């Protein structure tokens with residue numbers, strides 16, 4: 038450890054610090070850029086055969102092709118629709134069950150036990166049963182997403198309600214809030230951070246489940262696009278699919294974080310100026 | 311709020327406690343406490359840690375109804391604790407208005423915040439407040455209820471010495487303006503003498519000492535009477551002379 042002379046600290050200026058921060062952000066790109074460059078060189082020299090992994094340049098042109106013909110958008114829309122429907126239903130079910138189990142004794146007894154048992158089952162293990170129940174239509178994919186996303190929302194929301202500081206409930210009594218006021222002004226808002234933690238998990242899981250279920254039996258969706266490419270050994274299209282899934286995961290997580298920041302302004306450490 | 315034992319009464323006494331007994335399992339905490347507090351009286355309750363001060367306050371607040379004996383308190387009560395207990399997800403004004411109903415509530419809440427010197431923090435989030443500001447907000451939340459009985463459980467215990475002195479002055483001012491009966495639980499002997507008109511000591515489950523505070527008008531904290539009373543109370547609390 039080296040000590041910084043006091044004078045230097047005094048001279049630290051904000052603008053310099055901001056510029057350094059911008060540079061730091063760019064620096065995290067160095068690794069990926071080097072990796073892609075190596076990959077391109079490997080492909081160009083024949084070190085990485087085309088049938089193993091397409092070159093980055095081929096991937097880009099394949100992606101451009103898919104966009105131009107509209108196929109990418111078409112399948113992306115289908116996947117998005119499935120994820121959105123499944124996620125909405127799953128989150129709703131998880132949240133409602135958590136609130137009922139968290140607020141009522143009978144709810145706790147009735148709901149929590151089964152939920153704790155069911156959540157031990159990986160959603161994808163349900164694929165055979167789901168196919169028996171729903172055939173191979175849209176329902177299977179949506180069902181799997183619903184099943185997989187309800188649990189993280191349930192578990193985190195329920196834990197947040199249970200773990201609420203009992204001193205707040207005591208306070209509610211001293212100001213005579215009443216049972217309804219306690220629920221509306223103390224318990225539900227207090228459990229919202231837990232709900233959002235669950236929602237973030239659920240969003241990530243929804244893609245995971247969709248990736249797999251779309252590769253098992255589908256005639257549309259990004260997963261289908263990739264499966265189809267596999268039978269023609271089009272590694273470039275497969276990589277395009279991977280990139281799209283990655284972007285979807287990143288974007289949806291950003292979106293949930295953004296909503297979270299909007300809904301829970303009181304959690305922000307620094308107030309915006 | 312009104313139960314048989316915990317019934318609301320009018321004058322003469324704001325608080326009338328007779329033979330209050332309270333146990334936690336086998337631990338007998340309050341052993342027949344008798345206590346009357348007159349309307350508008352400012353009383354401080356001293357006692358060693360674990361002597362049952364908070365237990366007594368919680369019974370008076372109606373937070374604990376599992377006791378033996380007779381307790382009569384006014385219907386309009388308010389409580390403030392050592393932690394400000396502001397809901398982090400509500401802005402300061404909404405915290406103050408917690409449990410308040412009607413259209414006039416907001417104006418009243420703002421006026422009360424102004425009274426405690428927090429008018430400019432009405433829209434602030436609780437986590438942005440300092441310790442002293444948090445306690446001011448908690449006082450506003452209590453006062454907006456126009457309590458006949460104000461119960462304070464070590465409200466300044468977590469504040470630094472300077473802030474505490476400011477809060478003392480504020481509390482005296484608010485008390486003079488609103489005239490509620492006050493029961494201030496504290497472990498700080500000097501705080502008790504400086505603020506209250508009457509000081510009680512809780513020892514082994516009973517009120518073991520009940521004294522009026524009579525200090526000269528000028529420089530009361532540096533008066534002879536202050537020092538004498540302080541010594542007497544410390545002795546009652548079991549602090550040896552060499553430790554004072």
Ligand SMILES: Nc1ncnc2c1ncn2[C@@H]1O[C@H](COP(=O)(O)OP(=O)(O)O)[C@@H](O)[C@H]1O
Pocket residue numbers: 334339357358359360361362363364365366
């Ligand atoms: N909810 C409770 N359950 C069991 N014991 C308690 C409870 N509340 C307080 N006590 C016990 O009662 C005694 C008095 O506590 P308290 O009134 O908080 O003391 P003080 O406020 O004077 O420090 C302590 O010994 C404490 O351990």
Ligand SMILES: [Mg+2]
Pocket residue numbers: 363364365463
């Ligand atoms: Mg206490």
